[in-house]
Amino acid sequence: MFGSRKQKIRMQFDGKLLASIDLAKQEWDHAKETEEAVSDxxxxxxxQTVLARQKYLFLYREARLRQVHGQHIQSSVFDH
Incomplete structure (x- = not known):
């Protein structure tokens, strides 16, 4: 009875964490591409590239500490 609500909240915030990780990865990839494309x-x-990388790594470590697992394969895996 009491654990049910706690579990729902945890699942909700785990989903938000996974979405934030995906967004941070996209921002980091975009920053890397921009850095490579600009000659000067x-x-x-x-x-900005270093900040985007650190943000992604922070969120990734937080997900590992919370033992959060996603249900999909990140699209960046297929890019390489």
Whole structure:
């Protein structure tokens, strides 16, 4: 009875975490592509790429700590 609501909330936030991880991965990929496409890379572009990478890694580590598993394969797996 009491654990049911807690479980629903956990599942809801796990889903949001997985969605955030997917979005962070897309942002990191976009930042890498931008950095590679620009011939004159300045510190701001490099910093944005590093920030996007760190955000993705933070969310990924949080998912591992919470033992969250997604039900789909990330699209970036097929890109390489």
């Amino acid at each position: 890379v300045d510190e701001e572009i490099t910093a």
